[in-house]
Amino acid sequence: MADAHAHAPGLAHHFESYEQQKESAFLGMWIFLAQEIMFFSGLFTCYLVYRVLYPHAFLVGSRELDWRIGAANTVVLLLSSFTMVVAVLGAKQGRRKMIVLGLLGTLLFGGIFLGVKVFEYGSKWEHHLVPGPYFEWHGDPSVGREVELFFSLYFGMTGMHALHMVIGMGIMLVMLPLAWRGKWTPQNHNFVEGFGLYWHFVDIVWIFLFPFLYLIGLSGGSSH
Amino acid sequence: MQATASAATPEAVRPPRHHYLNVDYGLRSWLLTTDHKRIGILYLLSITFFFAVGGIYATLIRLELLTPQGDLVSSDTYNRLFTMHGVMMIFFFLVPSIPAVLGNFLIPLMIGAKDVAFPKLNLASWYMYMIGAGLTMYSLLHGGVDTGWTFYTPFSSSYSNSFVAATALGIFVNGFSSIFTGLNFLVTIHRMRAPGMTWFRLPLFIWSHYATSLIMVLGTPVLAITLVLLFLERVFQIGFFDPALGGDPVLFQHFFWFYSHPAVYIMILPSLGVISEIVAAFARKPIFGYKFVALASMGIAILGFLVWGHHLFLSSQSAYAALVFSVLTMLIAVPSAIKVFNWMATLYRGSIEYSTPMFYALGFIGLFTIGGLTGLMLGTLGIDVHVHDTYFVVAHFHYIMVGGALMGYLGGLHYWWPKITGRLYSGFWSHLSALLVFLGFNLTFFPQFILGYLGMPRRYHVYPPEFQVLHVLSTAGASILAVGYLLPMVYFIWSLKYGDYAGRNPWGAVGLEWQATSPPALHNFEEIPVVDFEPYQYKGAPVAQRLPYRIAKYGA
Numbered sequence: 001m002a003d004a005h006a007h008a009p010g011l012a013h014h015f016e017s018y019e020q021q022k023e024s025a026f027l028g029m030w031i032f033l034a035q036e037i038m039f040f041s042g043l044f045t046c047y048l049v050y051r052v053l054y055p056h057a058f059l060v061g062s063r064e065l066d067w068r069i070g071a072a073n074t075v076v077l078l079l080s081s082f083t084m085v086v087a088v089l090g091a092k093q094g095r096r097k098m099i100v101l102g103l104l105g106t107l108l109f110g111g112i113f114l115g116v117k118v119f120e121y122g123s124k125w126e127h128h129l130v131p132g133p134y135f136e137w138h139g140d141p142s143v144g145r146e147v148e149l150f151f152s153l154y155f156g157m158t159g160m161h162a163l164h165m166v167i168g169m170g171i172m173l174v175m176l177p178l179a180w181r182g183k184w185t186p187q188n189h190n191f192v193e194g195f196g197l198y199w200h201f202v203d204i205v206w207i208f209l210f211p212f213l214y215l216i217g218l219s220g221g222s223s224h
Numbered sequence: 225m226q227a228t229a230s231a232a233t234p235e236a237v238r239p240p241r242h243h244y245l246n247v248d249y250g251l252r253s254w255l256l257t258t259d260h261k262r263i264g265i266l267y268l269l270s271i272t273f274f275f276a277v278g279g280i281y282a283t284l285i286r287l288e289l290l291t292p293q294g295d296l297v298s299s300d301t302y303n304r305l306f307t308m309h310g311v312m313m314i315f316f317f318l319v320p321s322i323p324a325v326l327g328n329f330l331i332p333l334m335i336g337a338k339d340v341a342f343p344k345l346n347l348a349s350w351y352m353y354m355i356g357a358g359l360t361m362y363s364l365l366h367g368g369v370d371t372g373w374t375f376y377t378p379f380s381s382s383y384s385n386s387f388v389a390a391t392a393l394g395i396f397v398n399g400f401s402s403i404f405t406g407l408n409f410l411v412t413i414h415r416m417r418a419p420g421m422t423w424f425r426l427p428l429f430i431w432s433h434y435a436t437s438l439i440m441v442l443g444t445p446v447l448a449i450t451l452v453l454l455f456l457e458r459v460f461q462i463g464f465f466d467p468a469l470g471g472d473p474v475l476f477q478h479f480f481w482f483y484s485h486p487a488v489y490i491m492i493l494p495s496l497g498v499i500s501e502i503v504a505a506f507a508r509k510p511i512f513g514y515k516f517v518a519l520a521s522m523g524i525a526i527l528g529f530l531v532w533g534h535h536l537f538l539s540s541q542s543a544y545a546a547l548v549f550s551v552l553t554m555l556i557a558v559p560s561a562i563k564v565f566n567w568m569a570t571l572y573r574g575s576i577e578y579s580t581p582m583f584y585a586l587g588f589i590g591l592f593t594i595g596g597l598t599g600l601m602l603g604t605l606g607i608d609v610h611v612h613d614t615y616f617v618v619a620h621f622h623y624i625m626v627g628g629a630l631m632g633y634l635g636g637l638h639y640w641w642p643k644i645t646g647r648l649y650s651g652f653w654s655h656l657s658a659l660l661v662f663l664g665f666n667l668t669f670f671p672q673f674i675l676g677y678l679g680m681p682r683r684y685h686v687y688p689p690e691f692q693v694l695h696v697l698s699t700a701g702a703s704i705l706a707v708g709y710l711l712p713m714v715y716f717i718w719s720l721k722y723g724d725y726a727g728r729n730p731w732g733a734v735g736l737e738w739q740a741t742s743p744p745a746l747h748n749f750e751e752i753p754v755v756d757f758e759p760y761q762y763k764g765a766p767v768a769q770r771l772p773y774r775i776a777k778y779g780a
C-alpha cells in the first residue's frame with residue numbers, strides 16, 4: 001500500500017490518495033478565506049460604527065472620491081477575475097499555455113488596477129486628504145475631523161485590499177515559470193484552483209468597498 | 225492492543241533502531257524539518273525559553289511587591305515589568321503551549337496519520353512564531369512596553385513613550401503562527417483520520433484541539449487587524465480610535481476583547497483535553513459521558529465568542545449590553561462544569577493510580593474549579609464593579625491560566641514525555657515537583673483573592689502597609705512555585721540520558737499514539753492503523769507501569 005503510490009507524481013508522501021490531497025487543499029483554502037473574512041470584518045465593523053455615528057461626514061468625504069475612476073477599476077478587476085478563471089480552466093484541462101496566458105492577463109489587469117490606485121492616492125496627497133499631520137480640510141469646517149476619519153478608513157480599507165493584490169501578484173510571478181514547465185496536470189492542480197479562490201475573494205472585497213466608499217456620496221443629501 | 229509493556233524485559237522495551245529523532249542529527253535537519261514531531265520539539269524548546277523570560281519578569285514583580293514602598297524599581301519600570309510579563313506569557317507561551325507542542329506531536333499520532341495536512345505550513349508557523357518573538361525581544365531589549373498587555377488606546381497610540389509599534393508588529397506576526405496551526409489542525413482532523421476513526425471515536429484531546437483551532441482561525445485575524453490599526457495610528461498618525469477625530473477608544477477595547485476573551489479558551493481548552501486523557505488513563509475507566517465532554521468543547525468555543533463585553537462593564541458600555549454579556553458569561557460556565565462533573569464521575573469507583581501526570585490532573589481540577597467559580601463572581605455585574613481592576617481579577621485569571629492551562633501543559637508533558645523521548649523520568653522528583661507547583665501556586669495566588677477583595681488595585685507597586693503580609697506570603701509562594709518549575713527542566717533533561725526505556729506503552733493506555741514505538745518512527749506507524757474500537761476502553765488494558773522511584777540513582 002505504502003509503495004503503491006510512492007512514485008505517484010505530485011502526491012505528497014503523507015496523503016493516501018489524490019482525492020484526499022485535493023479535499024485537504026480545498027478545505028484548507030476555504031478555512032483560510034474564513035480567516036480573511038474575519039480580518040476584513042474588523043475594518044468593515046470600524047466603517048459601520050463610524051458611518052452610523054457620522055453619516056453626513058461620510059457623504060461629504062465620499063464626494064471627494066471620483067466614482068467614475070472607482071467604477072472603471074471595478075471593471076478592470078472583474079476582467080482580472082475572468083482571466084483567472086481562464087488560468088484555472090487551463091490547469092483543469094492540462095493546457096499549460098492557457099494557464100500562462102490566464103496568469104499574464106490577471107497580472108496585467110491587476111497591474112492596471114494598482115496603477116490607477118497609485119494615481120488616486122497621489123491626487124489625495126496633493127489635496128491634503130491623506131489622514132495624519134498633512135491632512136487639511138477646506139470644505140465645511142463642522143465635519144472636518146470626521147472627514148479625516150472617513151479617509152483613515154478609505155486608506156485603511158483600500159490599502160489592505162491593495163496589499164492583498166500585491167501579495168497575490170507576487171505569488172503569480174512565482175507560478176508563471178512553474179506553469180510554463182508543466183507543473184500542473186489535470187490530476188494535480190490544487191494550487192492553481194486554490195489560488196483562484198483567493199483572487200476571487202480579493203475581488204469580492206472590492207465589490208463591497210466600491211459602493212461603501214465611492215457611491216454613498218452620490219445620494220442627494222443627508223437628513224442630518 | 226499492544227502486549228503488556230510493563231512486564232516486558234528491558235530488551236523488549238528498547239527504542240526502535242530508527243525513529244524520528246535519529247534519522248538525522250544535523251542542524252539543517254531540524255531547521256528545515258517538516259515532521260510534525262520535530263516541529264513540536266522546536267516549539268517545546270522555544271516556548272520554554274520565552275516562559276523563562278516571562279518568569280524573570282514575574283520574579284522581579286514579586287520582589288518589588290515585598291515592600292509597600294516602590295524601592296526596587298521606578299513606577300515606569302514597574303509598568304514595563306508587568307506588561308512584558310503578560311505579553312511573553314500570553315502570546316509567546318500560553319497560546320502556543322499545548323497546541324503547538326503536544327498538539328503538533330500528537331494529533332497525527334492519535335488519529336492514525338503520517339503527518340498534519342500541510343507540513344510546510346506547519347514549519348512556516350514556527351518561523352512566524354520566531355520572527356514575532358524576535359521583534360518582541362527587540363522591543364524588550366530596548367526597554368519594552370508600558371501599556372499593559374491590553375494596549376488600550378489612546379495611551380498606546382498617542383501617549384506611551386515605549387516600544388509599542390515593534391511589540392504590536394511582533395504579536396501580529398506571531399498571530400499567523402496561531403492561524404497556520406489552527407488551519408492545519410482543522411484540515412488534519414477533517415481529512416487525515418485513519419480508516420474507522422469516526423468523529424465519536426476521536427480522543428477528547430482531539431475534540432478540544434478542534435474547538436481550539438476554530439477559535440485560533442476565527443479570532444486571531446481580528447486581533448491582527450486591530451494591531452494593524454493600532455500600528456497605523458501610532459506610526460503614521462492615521463486615526464482610527466483617536467478621540468481628537470471623533471474616534472472611539474472603546475471600539476478598540478471591543479476589538480481587542482473580541483479576540484482576547486476567546487483567547488482564554490485557546491489557552492484552556494487544550495488543557496481540558498489533556499486532563500480528559502490523563503483522568504481516563506489513571507482511573508482505568510472510560511470517560512463518563514464522552515459525547516457530552518466532546519460537545520462541551522464545541523459549546524465553549526462558540527459561546528466564547530459571545531462574552532467579550534464582560535471586560536467592558538466599566539467602559540461606558542450600555543447597561544443593557546452589560547446585562548446580556550453578564551448572562552452569557554454565566555452560560556459558558558455550563559459546558560465547563562459538565563467537564564468537571566464528568567471527570568468526577570470518571571474518577572468515582574475508578575482504580576486510581578497516583579502517577580505524576582495524575583497528580584497534575586487532580587491539581588488542575590481543583591484549581592480550575594476555583595478559577596471558574598471566581599469567574600462567575602466576576603461575571604456578576606454587582607460584584608465586578610466592586611473588584612474591577614483589583615488583585616481579585618489577577619488571582620482569578622492566574623487560577624485559570626497558571627493553575628489551569630499551565631498545570632494541564634505540565635501534566636501533558638509528563639504523560640507523553642515517554643512517548644516523545646522514549647524515556648521515563650524519576651518518580652520521586654516528578655511527584656515532588658507536582659506537589660511544589662500545587663502548594664506554591666496556592667500560596668502565591670490565594671492571598672491575592674483576599675488582597676483584591678480588600679481593595680488592592682492591580683498594576684500598582686506602592687501599596688498601604690496593611691497589605692504587606694499578604695504580599696509577602698504571595699512572594700514566598702512564588703519562590704516555591706519557581707522551584708517546582710525548575711525541577712522538571714532538570715529531571716527531563718536528565719532522563720534523556722539516564723532514564724529507563726519507556727517502551728511503547730508505559731501507562732497501559734489505549735489511544736492510537738501508544739501503539740507507535742517510543743520514540744515514534746519517522747512516519748509514525750509501520751502501516752496506517754485501522755480503528756475498530758471505541759475510545760477509552762480501559763477494561764482489560766495492561767496495567768500502568770510505575771515510574772522509577774530510585775532517589776539514590778538520580779541523586780548520585
Ligand SMILES: [Cu+2]
Nearest residue numbers: 485532534535
Ligand atoms: Cu473574558
